[in-house]
Amino acid sequence: MDLRRDVFQAIADPTRRAIITLLALNAMTPTAIAEHFHSSRQTISKHIQILTECQLLEQEQNGREIHYHFNAKKMKEIADFIEPFRNLWDDRFNKLEAVMKKYRSKK
Amino acid sequence: MERKTKINAEDGKQELLITREFDLPLELLFKAYEDPEIVEQWMGTKVLKLENKKHGGYQFETTDPMGNKHRFGGVIHEFNSNQKIIRTFEMENTPFGVQLEFLEFEKLTDDTSKLNMHVVFKSVELRNQLLKLPFAQGINMAHNRIQEILSNHNHDSK
Numbered sequence: 430m431d432l433r434r435d436v437f438q439a440i441a442d443p444t445r446r447a448i449i450t451l452l453a454l455n456a457m458t459p460t461a462i463a464e465h466f467h468s469s470r471q472t473i474s475k476h477i478q479i480l481t482e483c484q485l486l487e488q489e490q491n492g493r494e495i496h497y498h499f500n501a502k503k504m505k506e507i508a509d510f511i512e513p514f515r516n517l518w519d520d521r522f523n524k525l526e527a528v529m530k531k532y533r534s535k536k
Numbered sequence: 537m538e539r540k541t542k543i544n545a546e547d548g549k550q551e552l553l554i555t556r557e558f559d560l561p562l563e564l565l566f567k568a569y570e571d572p573e574i575v576e577q578w579m580g581t582k583v584l585k586l587e588n589k590k591h592g593g594y595q596f597e598t599t600d601p602m603g604n605k606h607r608f609g610g611v612i613h614e615f616n617s618n619q620k621i622i623r624t625f626e627m628e629n630t631p632f633g634v635q636l637e638f639l640e641f642e643k644l645t646d647d648t649s650k651l652n653m654h655v656v657f658k659s660v661e662l663r664n665q666l667l668k669l670p671f672a673q674g675i676n677m678a679h680n681r682i683q684e685i686l687s688n689h690n691h692d693s694k
Contacts, residue, residue, distance in 0.1 A: 510667070510668060511543055511545065511667055513670035514543060514666075514667050514668075514669070514670045515541055515542075515543045516670070517670045518541050518543070518554055518556070519540065519541040519556075521578070521579070522540070522541055522556045522558070522651075523540075524577075524578040524580075525558070525565075525568045525578040526558050526559060526560060527578075528568065528574060528577045528578045529558075529560050529564045529565070529567070529568050529574070529578075530559075530560070532564070532567075532574065533560075533564060
């Protein structure tokens with residue numbers, strides 16, 4: 430599995446976004462997913478593979494069939510992608526505030 | 537609780553706004569940007585150069601946990617005490633290019649102040665890449681931790 434796969438690249442593709450939307454409603458087999466698209470079964474499989482590698486989809490074995498379902502937790506991480514950037518600046522400014530409070534009390 | 541640091545990055549724009557309110561008088565907030573010794577303390581960097589004047593330059597250096605040194609800096613376009621700093625910013629040897637930074641320092645009360653930081657990038661793509669950097673690093677760290685746990689687990693069960 431390629432852990433370096435970019436999640437943002439994964440959701441940048443319209444077909445992959447459509448697959449996510451489909452699976453947000455129902456878990457589906459790869460065949461059922463492919464029926465919703467004009468693309469070849471092979472192309473859809475590749476999209477499913479990329480989404481699974483990013484953990485946006487999860488596999489579930491039901492007897493002989495594999496169902497894919499949507500991993501909402503991962504999607505939430507992406508929606509909050511700016512949060513780590515904000516935290517970085519928040520930490521930096523907290524440090525500034527602490528340093529200056531100490532500086533003031535020394536005077 | 538309201539978050540003290542706010543980030544505003546509108547879709548499709550090559551700029552972002554960072555705002556923060558401080559429990560510090562305006563003069564002390566500005567001093568944190570002006571005094572090289574203080575900059576070193578809160579930025580965690582070495583200050584190689586800090587010329588607080590029009591056409592002045594600044595250069596900082598950080599050392600990462602691997603011992604590699606990273607330099608960043610730029611040129612100062614405007615420096616008005618307790619009001620504003622306009623400067624360029626560049627991380628040397630990275631693909632992020634040059635940014636233009638407008639820092640505005642504002643007095644709220646005698647004991648509180650506000651910093652508005654307006655950062656302009658060369659392109660929307662570069663801005664988005666920089667925004668995603670801490671997120672991507674977080675994901676990589678999480679993956680590394682998971683792999684570590686899994687490999688320890690495998691080791692134990694053998």
